[in-house]
Amino acid sequence: xxxxxxxxxxxxxxxxxxxxxxxxxxxxxxxxxxxxxxxxxxxxxxxxxxxxxxxxxxxxxxxxxxxxxxxxxxxxxxxxxxxxxxxxxxxxxxxxxxxxxxxxxxxxxxxxxxxxxxxxxxxxxxxxxxxxxxxxxxxxxxxxxxxxxxxxxxxxxxxxxxxxxxxxxxxxxxxxxxxxxxxxxxxxxxxxxxxxxxxxxxxxxxxxxxxxxxxxxxxxxxxxxxxxxxxxxxxxxxxxxxxxxxxxxxxxxxxxxxxxxxxxxxxxxxxxxxxxxxxxxxxxxxxxxxxxxxxxxxxxxxx
Numbered sequence: 001x002x003x004x005x006x007x008x009x010x011x012x013x014x015x016x017x018x019x020x021x022x023x024x025x026x027x028x029x030x031x032x033x034x035x036x037x038x039x040x041x042x043x044x045x046x047x048x049x050x051x052x053x054x055x056x057x058x059x060x061x062x063x064x065x066x067x068x069x070x071x072x073x074x075x076x077x078x079x080x081x082x083x084x085x086x087x088x089x090x091x092x093x094x095x096x097x098x099x100x101x102x103x104x105x106x107x108x109x110x111x112x113x114x115x116x117x118x119x120x121x122x123x124x125x126x127x128x129x130x131x132x133x134x135x136x137x138x139x140x141x142x143x144x145x146x147x148x149x150x151x152x153x154x155x156x157x158x159x160x161x162x163x164x165x166x167x168x169x170x171x172x173x174x175x176x177x178x179x180x181x182x183x184x185x186x187x188x189x190x191x192x193x194x195x196x197x198x199x200x201x202x203x204x205x206x207x208x209x210x211x212x213x214x215x216x217x218x219x220x221x222x223x224x225x226x227x228x229x230x231x232x233x234x235x236x237x238x239x240x241x242x243x244x245x246x247x248x249x250x251x252x253x254x255x256x257x258x259x260x261x262x263x264x265x266x267x268x269x270x271x272x273x274x275x276x277x278x279x280x281x282x283x284x285x286x287x288x289x290x291x292x293x294x295x296x297x298x299x300x301x302x303x
Contacts, residue, residue: 032280033091036066037098044102057265061272066095067131067208068216068273069280074128075135076146076220076291081169089125096121122184123201125177130205134213138220146224146284147292211273214243219277224291229282240274 043059074088100117138144181201188197218239222232244267 033094036095039063040066040095040099041102044099045106047106054265054268058268058272061269061274062276063099064208064211065273065276067092067128068212068219068277071128071132071135071212071216072220072281073146075132075139076144078146078148085173088128092124092128093121096124119184119188119197123181123204125173126181126201127205127208129174129177131208131212131216133209134217135220138217143292144220144224145292146289148288148290215270215274216277219274219281220291223278223281223285229285233278233282236274236278240270244270 039059040063043056043063046056046059047053070088070092074084077084079087100114100121103117104114185197185201219236222235222239223229224232226232226235247266
């Protein structure tokens, strides 16, 4: 009777393959997108009646912050422009779809709500373009690009350069976005006025541009430009307090309303908007991402 062999093969001694870092990044990204989608769905179902309307208005801060974060990655991400744009539109469509689904579920006017939500979804790429403009200006000034490893980095001399292919691609994307908005707003009327939906779209685009300029760009600079993250968080806290006081009081004066309720809603929405930015961008920095830019010495691996 033969005894069992005690010999081992090379396969038995081989160490288990460690998990891929890219797989870990995708898992974290999927978790963040899932949480954001669940938040949008639940926030959209909050009834618009006092006092729950205060909570509903405050939820618009984190909701709009998702648009800002998509713009940050679309402009400053390490991937190719077409990949970044496609991913931003796909994620943005998913998040807006969850918000729209929550609105429809929580509303008694199914047909009218769904119709206007579909029109808003068609205008989303145009709004995304206008929200990106301040970040493109930042990229043109400092040549910013998020980089985590050697593969993400490029020579600093190329950070401000835009190839002809990229310029043509941007022109095509702008044309497609405006064409989609035109299709979405076709035959749309507000109060019998066919020009009113375009005015609403222009106001939305202008508002997102100002919001990106006054909030998203400062958050990117405060998180990635200082040598220590804690310094950037303190800068954002001081800036947020100043923005809440100045903009909130200005709106109260212009609208002729009592500052109490407006400041409370504005406080919650602003902290939600900027807090979401700082939390996500700060996590990226702690995870190893840095803002490669022309104004600094070349990073290791740059030529």
